[in-house]
Amino acid sequence: MAKTANSISVGHWLRQHPQLARIDLELSLCYTLECSRAHLLSHADSILSLGQLKQLQDWTDQLHAGIPFAYLYGKQEFWGLELAVDASVLVPRPDTETLVEQTLACLPDRTYAAANGMRPRLLDLGTGSGAIALALAAERKDIEIHACDISAPSLALARTNSETLGLPIHFHHSDWFNNINGCFDVIVANPPYIDPADPHLIALHAEPNHALVAQEHGLADLRKICCHAAEYLHSSGWLLLEHGHDQGPAVRSLLAENGFSPAQSCKDLGGNERVSWGQKGADGAELIHG
Ligand SMILES: C[S@@+](CC[C@H](N)C(=O)[O-])C[C@H]1O[C@@H](n2cnc3c(N)ncnc32)[C@H](O)[C@@H]1O
Structure with missing residues (x-):
């Protein structure tokens, strides 16, 4: 019936x-x-x-x-935190938790930092909803976290998330490093990295273009960050980047060319090489994990 x-x-x-x-x-x-x-x-x-x-x-x-559920619901969980999201920001993806895990592994050990009177400083470039910075702030209350974005509405939302969760972050309205001062121990970024001609972009039409697309086959922003990061890192500081599944070799080359070594990559939850990193001024060959 x-x-x-x-x-x-x-x-x-x-x-x-x-x-x-x-x-x-x-x-x-x-x-x-x-x-x-x-x-x-x-x-x-x-x-x-x-x-x-x-x-x-x-x-x-x-x-x-094609409107993401998170935009309808107004919330998305990331690293166990409930984040407010709207159409001004990329919906944080579970794969980005791999970048958070690797960043935690590169930060100076909490006990060592306390014993040596250190307060490590970290910068999250292109923070969007604040997902990466807030996940790190939830794990490491002992570090000073800064975050920037070129989009004022994104920053406003990230600030709201920071206040709601009670996780303090220093926010900066900045075109990558243009409005950033001082040096950091770790710089982390999940920048736009999709090629403007990538057919998968159609399925992502509801999310902001400025969060997704980069020129030079998706490598333009990754290149800018690699080129300037060393100026904002203490000696032996770390640069960690999320990138497209097929951009691992290109990003390792960018890291190595700009003095980060060994240039390493690891795979995300889906088995794709999506996170690469290196240490300023260190020596070593290229490594691939997982
Ligand atoms: C892929 S989204 C990542 C958002 C968030 N970090 C995450 O992982 O969910 C890229 C972010 O970079 C920001 N962005 C794009 N171009 C930028 C620039 N020139 N300077 C600073 N931020 C930029 C976008 O506004 C967006 O929030």
Whole structure:
């Protein structure tokens, strides 16, 4: 028997949208029904009201149009932190947690820093929602974290996230290093790195172009950062970069050409070489991990 609009259950509605990510559908239902995922899944027979169906239809229309769920929901989890997001920022990706992990590994050890009266300084270039800087601030309360972005709306959102989470960050409105002063122990960046001709860009049309696209086949911003980072790093400081899955060799070359060695790369959760780094003034060959 055909179902009428007012006899559609949670389970039936979930099956109506096979093209959309199951997690987005479940979270849409949780938001609409104001319940947890556990409750939702154990009440798959619950009938949705017409008002609920109307709201869900509005969300699925937007999801079908390529609007990320995080923009509809206004939140995205990263490194266990709930971040506010809107269309002014890139939705933080789980893969970027690999960059956070590697950055934590390069920071001076907490006990060593305390014993030597050090307060390590870190700079996050192109902070967007503040994801990387805030994840690091959550892990290392003993370091001084600075973050910049060229986009004023992104910075405003990152500042809100910093205040909401109670994780202090020094924010700077800056075109890469143009408005940055002083030297750091670690510089980390997830800059735009997609080639303007990359066909995958179509699927990302709802996210800001300035967060995604770079000239020179996606390498222009990575090159600028590699060229100038040493001026803003203490001796033996580290530069760590996220980049495209096929840009590892090019980024290791940029690091090595600019005095960072050994130029190393590791793979993200999907098994792609997506994070590369090197140390200012160190000696060594090129290394690939994982
Ligand atoms: C790929 S997004 C990364 C956002 C965030 N760090 C993350 O990992 O989710 C790149 C960020 O770089 C910023 N950006 C682009 N060009 C910039 C520039 N010339 N100077 C500073 N930030 C820039 C964008 O506004 C965007 O927030």
